[in-house]
Amino acid sequence: MQVSQLFDLAGKTALVTGGGRGIGRHIALGLAEAGADVIVASRKRENLDEVVRLVEKLGRRAWAIEADLSKQEPIDSLVEQAWSTAGRVDVLVANSGFAWGQPVLEHSLTGWDKVYDLNVRGTFYLCQQVAQRMKEAGGGTQILVSSISGLRGARDEEQASVAYNTSKGAVITLTKELAVKLAPFGIRVNGIAPGPFVTDMMDHMFDHPERYAEFRKRIPLDRAGEEDDIKGVAVFLASEASAFVAGHTLVVDGGIMAQ
Numbered sequence: 001m002q003v004s005q006l007f008d009l010a011g012k013t014a015l016v017t018g019g020g021r022g023i024g025r026h027i028a029l030g031l032a033e034a035g036a037d038v039i040v041a042s043r044k045r046e047n048l049d050e051v052v053r054l055v056e057k058l059g060r061r062a063w064a065i066e067a068d069l070s071k072q073e074p075i076d077s078l079v080e081q082a083w084s085t086a087g088r089v090d091v092l093v094a095n096s097g098f099a100w101g102q103p104v105l106e107h108s109l110t111g112w113d114k115v116y117d118l119n120v121r122g123t124f125y126l127c128q129q130v131a132q133r134m135k136e137a138g139g140g141t142q143i144l145v146s147s148i149s150g151l152r153g154a155r156d157e158e159q160a161s162v163a164y165n166t167s168k169g170a171v172i173t174l175t176k177e178l179a180v181k182l183a184p185f186g187i188r189v190n191g192i193a194p195g196p197f198v199t200d201m202m203d204h205m206f207d208h209p210e211r212y213a214e215f216r217k218r219i220p221l222d223r224a225g226e227e228d229d230i231k232g233v234a235v236f237l238a239s240e241a242s243a244f245v246a247g248h249t250l251v252v253d254g255g256i257m258a259q
Contacts, residue, residue: 006241010035014238015082015089017069017126018096020047022199023145023230027093029054030231031238037061039082039089042096043068061086069096070118072125079129088137091238092130094123095145099164103156112163119167124174127189131182139186142178143237146171146193148253168193172249179247188246190237195253197225220255 014031018024019040025047032038032055040051040062048064055062063085067078082089098118100111127142134140149159150168159165175191182189196219216222233252236242251257 001240003241007235007239008035009091009235009239012036012090012238013039013086013088014091014093015039015041015130016093016095017041017067018145019051019093020044023194023197024093024095025051026227026230027095027145027234029058029227030234031091031093032058032060032062033231034235034239035060036091036238037086039063039065039086041065041067041069041078041082069122069126070098070114071122075122075126075129079126079133083133089130089133090140092127092134092140092142093145093234093238094126094142096122097145097147097164097168099161101160103160104162107162115163115167116170119164120170120174123171127174127178131178131185131187134187135182135185139188141238142182142187142189143234144171144175144178144189144191144249146175146191146249148193148195148251148257151193151251151257175249176247183246188243190242190245190247191249192230192233192237193249193251193253194230195219195225195251195256197230198227218256219253220259223254225252225254 014036016024016028019028020042028038028040028051037060038055040048045066052062052064065078065081067074098115100115147168149165150172179189
């Protein structure tokens, strides 16, 4: 098989949660550019329609589905709607996530539960329900989006988000568990751990040039990640180019974790 064929997603359908903005939006468009039809889902509809329009402009089919992925019933509905509208899902990108900022000695259990309900419990249940359908179809690919925050500790001055950080560590372990347990069904599971990317979550940094300049000193490649930096990674993990890769979380952080 030639390299161009290895990365080709023509004839595939991808479901991307949290696909209305940020990294999820970038991934959805990247998969479409590689040939996939795309279903984008999130709790708020406001940004999904724009992604659908952009995917359709690329000549691919696209659908938008609203769903609160921290709860069981909306996940059941999402999975049902995905198959009833698109007929299949070959690639799942579990990207939805929630952060709660609060110093560790003050962090509430309410915030902890909100983070874990979506980032861990919801991610597991979604992957499980999609895997049941993928098994019936003969296989598929799942990509779990975590964060480099799940690979290290951080002082409150840097990241006052103990629940978010530990939840992303759980997602990294979940990626390994699912990779081993779902492999017999022809389902290949990997993950992506992004570092800092140019998204609205980083506006507080980009709005202050001096703060951003200081922040960049901690990134060996001297910049935050951009759209093209995540699209290629997602296409690699979704396609036959990574056919012998399983249980791996690919760090995409400009070199932060290497130093």
